[in-house]
Amino acid sequence: MGRRSSDAPVRGWRSGILSVGFSLFLVVFVGATLLLIIGDALYVSGDAVKTVLTAPYIRQALWLSIWTSVATMALSLVFAVPVGYVLSRYRFPGQVIVDAVVDLPIVFPPLVAGLTLLVFFNQTGVGRWMEAHGMKFVFQPQGIVLCQFVVSASYAIRSAKSAFDEVDRRVENVALTLGCGHWGAFAHVTLPLAKNGIIAGAILTWARAFGIFGPLQIFVGSFRGRTEVLSTAIFLEQSVGRIEVALAAALLMIGIALAALLAIRFVGGRALVKL
Amino acid sequence: MIRAENVSFRIGDFHLRDITLDVKPGEYFVLMGPPGSGKTIFLECLCGLKRVDSGRIIIDRRDATRLEPRARAIGYVPQDYALFPHYDVEHNINFGLKRTAVPADTARRKTKEVADLLGIGHLLKRSVGGLSGGERQRVALARAVVVEPKVLLLDEPVSALDEPTRRMVCSELRALQRKLGVSTVHITHNCEEAFSVADRGAVLHQGGLQQTGTLTELFRKPCNEFVARFMSCENICEGEVVADARKPDRTTLKVARTQFVVPGCFEGKVKFIVRPENIRLSRSRADLAEGDTALELRLARATDCGVYVRVELDGAMPLVSTVSHAAFGELRAEVGDTLVATIRRGAVHVLGQA
Secondary structure (H helix, E strand, O other): OOOOHHHOOOOOHHHHHHHHHHHHHHHHHHHHHHHHHHHHHHHOOHHHHHHHHHOHHHHHHHHHHHHHHHHHHHHHHHHHHHHHHHHHHOOOOOHHHHHHHHHHHHHOOHHHHHHHHHHHHHHOHHHHHHHHOOOOOOOOHHHHHHHHHHHHHHHHHHHHHHHHHHOOHHHHHHHHHOOOOHHHHHHHHHHHHHHHHHHHHHHHHHHHHHHOOHHHHHHOOOOOOOOOOHHHHHHHHHHOOOHHHHHHHHHHHHHHHHHHHHHHHHHHHHHHHOO | OEEEEEEEEEEOOEEEEEEEEEEOOOOEEEEEOOOOOOHHHHHHHHHOOOOOOEEEEEEOOEEOOOOOHHHOOEEEEOOOOOOOOOOEHHHHHOHHHHHOOOOHHHHHHHHHHHHHHOOOHHHOOOEHHHOOHHHHHHHHHHHHHOOOOOEEEEEOOOOOOOHHHHHHHHHHHHHHHHHHOOEEEEEEOOHHHHHHHOOEEEEEEOOEEEEEEEHHHHHHOOOOHHHHHHOOOOOEEEEEEOHHHOOOOEEEEEEOOEEEEEEOOOOOEEEEEEOHHHEEEEOOOOOOOOOOEEEEEEEEEEEEOOOOEEEEEEEOOOEEEEEOHHHHHHHOOOOOOEEEEEEOHHHEEEEEEO
8 A cells, every 4th residue: 555645754845834834723722822811811900809819708719619629639539549540450341331431520511410419419319318317418518529529530530540551560560579469569669650640630630620610509509608619709700790800710710720730741741641 | 499280371362281390499491482372471370470270380399379479489570671660770679678678788788789790780879761771681680689589580581682782691691590599480482592591491382381301402302393493493304104115113204206214113294304414415425324315416505604504405305404614615516516415314303293
């Protein structure tokens, strides 16, 4: 079979066209994103920024967003490491289905997660029994963590699985012959080698949890000082016409999200690429 | 020191069948076979990285069949070495010592001793990422021997090295093994590599052990055509017994367009090899002893192989002969000349019924 000219290595002036042409797309995409943010920043007044930085309810919402998203990240890690390891290392009947179910929360609309949780705790026997026995989630701060976990834990699991896939099994095997049991090989070899990918997944999970809004609105509502997170506060501010304050709060979120994404690049960028 | 008794293991369509072999204390044993023959799987069974379906593995007089890898007192060097990329050279080497509660100062001393023995003492603080192939191989070897294993298991330890380094490392491996006196199982698909290190060896094919013996035995007296071909034997021939010419101690075969005498009594079709170095070439027929065969063949090609000349002969029974430069010079033969190839009875090894 002959090679098409587009398959052949690009040489000479074509190489220039390729790099300039492709870079143009990069410039357009990054430029458009930055323009949107700059547009927001230009619209926001100093008073709005002052309100966001000083209003107690914004501070409460920010604090609630931060601690719930960090708790969600921690809870996701607790699941991501063992689940990712099992999916990476073991073969079992129905694995393809299990694998797909793990990914399911990534693809279904976040709103559905909130609705599903609400139905579970209000309409099913198990859910009502849990609510009746002190495990209250609906319209509760702990419900924020549960909702964020359902929506974002899959990112941590997927990332952990990819990270474990990257660890050469022969390296683990050598550790087993050098005095390690399976726990020892996992702790001294597998986990340290998968660390960057797991951390990258955790940060991605945190960023996702930090930003969700729709499912929270349905499952825990937006009670000021109790279940109002920053994304909900933005929604409430714009719904009462305080667009500038909403945009200032949004810029605060964007700044925090940007810091998180930069952290991903520094800590586990390579693993993230393989997600 | 390490013995496998009827070891069987099945994975997918591949079946390792009834492998029995015994490696003596201090012996350097090479397990050979083409890629896909089951060498690595067998080695992993010896390591305990795969649980055998049946059979026993005895290490240092202990039944290790159900022991975890860490309890088997083995040192293992896998293909491509599998160094720990998150540790430097020193931590790679002393990894096993740290896991076995060796005091820190003893671990440091042993690590230094082994590293110096292998000529990598100056690399201890280096990251493993920047090491050359030969250095990586030495680090992997140091990591395996520093725990003082009863048996050293090496999975194609030099296959990733270039030819000159491979030769040098093979001779170092042999010297190290002699110095440590540790029983060693080394697997390879290269019989030249096996010759350079081994006391004894075995050939594996499609999960079955074909033959065990000294390298000379495997080379000079292969048990079947596969072993003969794997050991790079030349002149593998097939002939049919001439019924009316059979005798108790020798059989006359019809081979291609001539007759050939092989030792032993056979029926039907027989496969045999003729050792190229035992074929005498001359310009005219000499007196033949009983059981010898002389064939008139045409010189098809003569290749200078450095220490000998490889002579390809064509005719009724094509053969390859290896002769010294002096002997070939005396023949004053050109391509196309007819030569007499005299094959002594002892130069023939019968592989068995075809």
